[in-house]
Amino acid sequence: GAVVSQHPSWVICKSGTSVKIECRSLDFQATTMFWYRQFPKQSLMLMATSNEGSKATYEQGVEKDKFLINHASLTLSTLTVTSAHPEDSSFYICSAPWGALYEQYFGPGTRLTVT
Amino acid sequence: GQQLNQSPQSMFIQEGEDVSMNCTSSSIFNTWLWYKQEPGEGPVLLIALYKAGELTSNGRLTAQFGITRKDSFLNISASIPSDVGIYFCAGQLAGYALNFGKGTSLLVTP
Numbered sequence: 001g002a003v004v005s006q007h008p009s010w011v012i013c014k015s016g017t018s019v020k021i022e023c024r025s026l027d028f029q030a031t032t033m034f035w036y037r038q039f040p041k042q043s044l045m046l047m048a049t050s051n052e053g054s055k056a057t058y059e060q061g062v063e064k065d066k067f068l069i070n071h072a073s074l075t076l077s078t079l080t081v082t083s084a085h086p087e088d089s090s091f092y093i094c095s096a097p098w099g100a101l102y103e104q105y106f107g108p109g110t111r112l113t114v115t
Numbered sequence: 116g117q118q119l120n121q122s123p124q125s126m127f128i129q130e131g132e133d134v135s136m137n138c139t140s141s142s143i144f145n146t147w148l149w150y151k152q153e154p155g156e157g158p159v160l161l162i163a164l165y166k167a168g169e170l171t172s173n174g175r176l177t178a179q180f181g182i183t184r185k186d187s188f189l190n191i192s193a194s195i196p197s198d199v200g201i202y203f204c205a206g207q208l209a210g211y212a213l214n215f216g217k218g219t220s221l222l223v224t225p
Contacts, residue, residue, distance in 0.1 A: 043215045093157045106157035
């Protein structure tokens with residue numbers, strides 16, 4: 001149990017375009033999912049908390065209009081990077097809590113490169 | 116959220132040696148977790164700790180939840196080359212997102 005998938009695993013896009021990243025819990029339901037960003041040789045930084053049926057909660061400094069989050073169902077959350085710029089290039093990872101005490105399980109990540 | 120203090124930043128050891136890394140926080144957590152991340156992949160959960168003082172093992176890995184609830188350590192015994200990766204500690208309050216350490220990069224030579 002507790003398998004989380006992401007799609008795509010990597011994507012290259014041009015500056016100014018939008019990119020959608022999907023996060024799915026494959027064998028469990030998740031009313032909450034988390035989106036993290038990780039720059040090279042750094043730790044994971046929380047971007048936002050995705051809530052099924054309600055608005056996402058964004059961390060300080062993360063632009064909600066730029067990083068659109070939609071928690072469409074109990075097994076799917078999407079992150080859309082709008083009007084992408086080269087500085088948005090990063091490794092985006094989602095997680096979902098599972099188990100009696102909600103330990104988090106991570107997806108394999110999506111490498112975004114904006115040219 | 117806060118970033119936790121994790122040390123050492125990196126370790127370069129020989130196969131068969133034991134490894135120890137730790138993590139401290141200025142605030143308490145309800146859960147401590149240890150993850151391993153390999154290049155280009157998401158973190159994989161190794162051990163989860165739920166109670167202060169708890170000592171838990173997973174194969175050659177042993178982790179403890181500090182009594183003060185502000186620290187945790189991870190030991191790896193008899194390291195092997197496939198232990199190579201970055202190890203992250205994370206503290207969690209119930210149901211909330213994780214606060215991560217900066218990671219410990221482990222290199223193991225045969």
